[in-house]
Amino acid sequence: MQDRNLSRVPGLPGPDSQFATIGGPAIQAIPLRGGDGEAHQLLSASDRRDLAMIASIRHIDAGAQLFEAGARAQAIFNIVSGVAKVSEDLADGRQATVAFFFVNDLLGMFESDHYIYTGTAVTPLTVYCLPVDALERLLLREPSLQMHFLCKLSHELRASQRQAIALRRYSAMQKMALFLDFMALHPEMQVDATGLMKIPMSRADIADYIGLTTESVSRALHRLCNEGIVELVTSHQFRIHDRARLDRLVGGDGAVSLFRQKGG
Amino acid sequence: MQDRNLSRVPGLPGPDSQFATIGGPAIQAIPLRGGDGEAHQLLSASDRRDLAMIASIRHIDAGAQLFEAGARAQAIFNIVSGVAKVSEDLADGRQATVAFFFVNDLLGMFESDHYIYTGTAVTPLTVYCLPVDALERLLLREPSLQMHFLCKLSHELRASQRQAIALRRYSAMQKMALFLDFMALHPEMQVDATGLMKIPMSRADIADYIGLTTESVSRALHRLCNEGIVELVTSHQFRIHDRARLDRLVGGDGAVSLFRQKGG
DNA sequence: CGTCTACTTGAAGTGAGTCAATAATGGTGG
DNA sequence: CCACCATTATTGACTCACTTCAAGTAGACG
Numbered sequence: 001m002q003d004r005n006l007s008r009v010p011g012l013p014g015p016d017s018q019f020a021t022i023g024g025p026a027i028q029a030i031p032l033r034g035g036d037g038e039a040h041q042l043l044s045a046s047d048r049r050d051l052a053m054i055a056s057i058r059h060i061d062a063g064a065q066l067f068e069a070g071a072r073a074q075a076i077f078n079i080v081s082g083v084a085k086v087s088e089d090l091a092d093g094r095q096a097t098v099a100f101f102f103v104n105d106l107l108g109m110f111e112s113d114h115y116i117y118t119g120t121a122v123t124p125l126t127v128y129c130l131p132v133d134a135l136e137r138l139l140l141r142e143p144s145l146q147m148h149f150l151c152k153l154s155h156e157l158r159a160s161q162r163q164a165i166a167l168r169r170y171s172a173m174q175k176m177a178l179f180l181d182f183m184a185l186h187p188e189m190q191v192d193a194t195g196l197m198k199i200p201m202s203r204a205d206i207a208d209y210i211g212l213t214t215e216s217v218s219r220a221l222h223r224l225c226n227e228g229i230v231e232l233v234t235s236h237q238f239r240i241h242d243r244a245r246l247d248r249l250v251g252g253d254g255a256v257s258l259f260r261q262k263g264g
Numbered sequence: 265m266q267d268r269n270l271s272r273v274p275g276l277p278g279p280d281s282q283f284a285t286i287g288g289p290a291i292q293a294i295p296l297r298g299g300d301g302e303a304h305q306l307l308s309a310s311d312r313r314d315l316a317m318i319a320s321i322r323h324i325d326a327g328a329q330l331f332e333a334g335a336r337a338q339a340i341f342n343i344v345s346g347v348a349k350v351s352e353d354l355a356d357g358r359q360a361t362v363a364f365f366f367v368n369d370l371l372g373m374f375e376s377d378h379y380i381y382t383g384t385a386v387t388p389l390t391v392y393c394l395p396v397d398a399l400e401r402l403l404l405r406e407p408s409l410q411m412h413f414l415c416k417l418s419h420e421l422r423a424s425q426r427q428a429i430a431l432r433r434y435s436a437m438q439k440m441a442l443f444l445d446f447m448a449l450h451p452e453m454q455v456d457a458t459g460l461m462k463i464p465m466s467r468a469d470i471a472d473y474i475g476l477t478t479e480s481v482s483r484a485l486h487r488l489c490n491e492g493i494v495e496l497v498t499s500h501q502f503r504i505h506d507r508a509r510l511d512r513l514v515g516g517d518g519a520v521s522l523f524r525q526k527g528g
Numbered sequence: 529c530g531t532c533t534a535c536t537t538g539a540a541g542t543g544a545g546t547c548a549a550t551a552a553t554g555g556t557g558g
Numbered sequence: 559c560c561a562c563c564a565t566t567a568t569t570g571a572c573t574c575a576c577t578t579c580a581a582g583t584a585g586a587c588g
Contacts, residue, residue, distance in 0.1 A: 009400065016272065030375045030376060031375075032374060032375065032376075032377075033376075033377055033396075033400070034376065034377060035376045036376065037375065037376045070379065078573055087574080088429060089276075096429055096432065096433065098425050098427070098428070098429065105391060109421065109422065110294075110302045111294045111295075111296065111418075111419075111422065112294060112295060112297075112298065112299045112300065113296075113297055113298060113553065115320065116422060117494060123275065132297075136297070136411075136555090137409065139407065140407040140408060140411065141407070142407075143403065143404040143405070143407040143410055144404060145409065146407055146410050147400075147403065147404065147410065149414060150403075150410065150413060150414050150417060153377075153414060153417045153418060153421060154373060154417060155375075156421055157373065157417060157420055157424060158373065158380060159422045160421055160424040160425050160428060161362050161363070161424050162538075163428055164362070164427050164428045164431055165352060165360050166433040167428055167432055167475065168431055168475035169360060169475075171544090172543075179465060189361075202566070202567090203566070203567060203568095204566085208432070211431065211432035211433075212544075212545090213544075213545060213546080214566085214567075214568095215544090215545075215546085215567090215568080215569085216543090216544060216545075217567095218494060218567060219568085219569085220570090222568080223408070234553090235552080235553080235566085235567060235568090385547095395541095435575075435576095435577065436575075449575090466534070466535090467534070468534085469533065476576075476577090477576075477577060477578080478534085478535075478536095479535095479536080479537085479576090479577075479578085480575090480577075481574060482535065482536055482537080483536085483537085486536080486537090498585090499534085499535060499536090499584085499585080
């Protein structure tokens with residue numbers, strides 16, 4: 001590991017320290033109990049302080065590896081800024097993208113002490129490293145903090161299942177619409193007040209993620225454009241023009257959230 | 265809820281009680297730390313006793329609903345015997361099967377106090393009901409038990425991601441092979457010592473789950489048969505004839521580990 | 529034993545994949 | 559700052575695996 005990128009989070013931070021600036025680890029998810037169905041930051045100030053005590057900050061260059069599949073899992077990671085992905089490596093050098101991670105997400109899943117996937121920085125990344133040994137001790141000591149981790153994992157599972165449903169039943173255009181909708185959910189992807197959004201990842205990443213080829217991604221994107229549903233400003237910036245039709249594509253035809261309308 | 269199907273688990277069970285017979289709730293998963301990469305029953309005798317104290321047993325007929333999407337989540341369920349599925353209801357009355365659950369699995373995921381999916385018994389089912397309020401109190405009191413729930417959830421997430429990878433990259437025959445392999449993992453699906461296995465769910469359930477139509481499921485299954493990889497004894501019983509070729513399909517051709525072969 | 533549902537089989541259509549050829553982008557050094 | 563090169567994205571033509579539509583058959587259950 002590149003220790004030059006590693007700096008200790010001060011236990012008793014002064015007003016100018018990095019800790020004071022970014023406030024310690026944070027976790028965003030929809031609560032299990034109560035709440036309005038929206039994602040919130042789950043951790044209390046004291047939770048975040050406890051986590052900061054065992055955490056260190058690390059900066060990762062875009063494209064660099066955060067952890068590697070099969071390696072011994074020493075830490076899990078909490079994103080402060082930037083976007084990461086986890087993928088399964090294929091022997092031909094390509095990868096199957098399993099999920100993307102944004103600010104206030106946790107990544108670094110492991111099984112029997114070893115990382116399952118490879119984690120890579122999509123953009124320059126700032127993360128808290130949470131060493132698993134110390135984290136496990138902390139979670140056993142602080143059951144209510146552990147409950148937040150359980151909630152986050154549940155949220156992650158939900159996202160993965162939603163993804164699987166889309167992979168089964170959506171057309172290329174619907175998948176693309178879902179992906180853009182997904183990006184639009186993350187405020188940090190917003191470029192300016194006009195609703196201009198970034199797409200930080202490559203076509204190959206998107207294609208792997210939504211189960212298409214890069215060619216089909218390109219075609220679907222341009223078809224959404226031609227239909228006036230979105231505007232493609234550059235190949236990595238877009239703006240949603242017709243939110244209603246986008247929603248109809250994503251939720252509508254044969255799928256999930258039509259149901260939500262029924263209920264409401 | 266149908267209270268006639270509900271019976272209290274005795275706190276201090278005698279040798280003839282149901283508790284003594286089935287030993288209390290149990291959870292099967294690959295441990296996060298240590299272990300050999302195999303799934304184990306995670307709970308200690310005392311964990312199981314604690315859970316039994318708040319649990320009740322319920323029997324569900326095949327095809328009956330265990331819980332419904334959108335309903336207030338009063339309990340989660342731990343399977344003692346039988347198979348269950350969770351699905352998302354679609355507007356046209358069909359359902360998208362999200363996952364199947366077997367002995368020692370947990371189901372009943374919720375968000376903001378409400379079930380996300382609908383849970384249905386695929387076969388006659390015996391479950392422990394774990395009321396969420398009591399369970400939450402217990403987990404906060406017993407952090408090491410909570411850690412096992414966290415591990416199970418992680419295991420579930422892994423399964424969902426594996427499923428998503430298969431949905432992206434596998435052909436119909438590979439998906440079918442993967443499904444049969446998946447069934448073969450569950451010892452309780454074994455009919456006899458000759459390796460005869462049950463398929464308790466309908467073609468429609470399978471099709472939804474692996475992202476095909478019922479017709480394609482049928483065709484893929486019969487093609488595996490014609491190639492001598494499996495034997496279809498009845499439409500809901502099979503036997504694996506050529507384990508090596510099945511493994512090659514599941515891990516191999518066109519997907520993840522084909523590239524492993526190329527590389528090697 | 530008849531009816532109903534679930535499964536199988538066949539024929540024809542189509543959406544996304546593949547292969548191949550540009551076109552744009554972005555990073556680098558002159 | 560611009561020109562160059564390597565990478566990434568787009569576009570087109572063609573193919574094919576799975577879907578769709580349409581019968582037909584077999585199991586399950588009263």
